[in-house]
Amino acid sequence: EAGVAQSPRYKIIEKRQSVAFWCNPISGHATLYWYQQILGQGPKLLIQFQNNGVVDDSQLPKDRFSAERLKGVDSTLKIQPAKLEDSAVYLCASSPLSDTQYFGPGTRLTVL
Amino acid sequence: QKEVEQDPGPLSVPEGAIVSLNCTYSNSAFQYFMWYRQYSRKGPELLMYTYSSGNKEDGRFTAQVDKSSKYISLFIRDSQPSDSATYLCAMTLSGGYNKLIFGAGTRLAVHP
Numbered sequence: 001e002a003g004v005a006q007s008p009r010y011k012i013i014e015k016r017q018s019v020a021f022w023c024n025p026i027s028g029h030a031t032l033y034w035y036q037q038i039l040g041q042g043p044k045l046l047i048q049f050q051n052n053g054v055v056d057d058s059q060l061p062k063d064r065f066s067a068e069r070l071k072g073v074d075s076t077l078k079i080q081p082a083k084l085e086d087s088a089v090y091l092c093a094s095s096p097l098s099d100t101q102y103f104g105p106g107t108r109l110t111v112l
Numbered sequence: 113q114k115e116v117e118q119d120p121g122p123l124s125v126p127e128g129a130i131v132s133l134n135c136t137y138s139n140s141a142f143q144y145f146m147w148y149r150q151y152s153r154k155g156p157e158l159l160m161y162t163y164s165s166g167n168k169e170d171g172r173f174t175a176q177v178d179k180s181s182k183y184i185s186l187f188i189r190d191s192q193p194s195d196s197a198t199y200l201c202a203m204t205l206s207g208g209y210n211k212l213i214f215g216a217g218t219r220l221a222v223h224p
Contacts, residue, residue: 042200044219
């Protein structure tokens with residue numbers, strides 16, 4: 001079974017630029033999550049989708065972050081404009097109708 | 113106060129040692145408890161998943177939950193260099209689609 005795919009793996013941008021990350025979950029997984037993991041911290045949930053509807057986006061900085069999940073499969077997370085404090089690893093995870101979340105390798109973002 | 117507290121380490125042990133990793137939490141409503149292992153530049157992978165207080169064993173790994181003390185532990189017996197990673201505890205309020213709350217992670221190094 002293929003795992004969660006994410007791209008790009010690494011991205012370096014200047015502050016105030018825009019960036020987008022892509023996630024392809026495990027086939028058949030209804031729930032998709034985006035987490036932000038700052039160096040030395042545990043992952044923090046940004047947004048959770050159930051199929052293509054948002055379940056929880058309470059910790060998403062909506063003035064600069066947006067996410068969508070078209071057709072209940074792939075998802076994109078966008079930051080516009082980026083700030084220095086957005087430097088982190090952005091993890092995508094998916095799960096079937098259970099609690100077990102399967103994580104992708106993450107996208108490491110550096111904002112200069 | 114953070115909802116989940118975890119000593120970041122690093123913890124360095126010789127091969128074959130018994131390792132004890134711990135987390136405390138403040139929210140007595142947490143019901144499901146997990147341990148994830150995260151290798152460098154990889155996404156977290158689920159190691160152990162427990163619901164009730166008590167012990168759960170899986171090979172060299174034992175997860176322990178004490179809900180009365182709001183304290184969870186992961187024990188690794190006969191530690192191997194391949195166990196060198198960051199160990200993240202995580203917990204959630206209930207089953208279904210509730211978000212995971214992670215600890216900061218403990219870095220473990222097992223040296224030959």
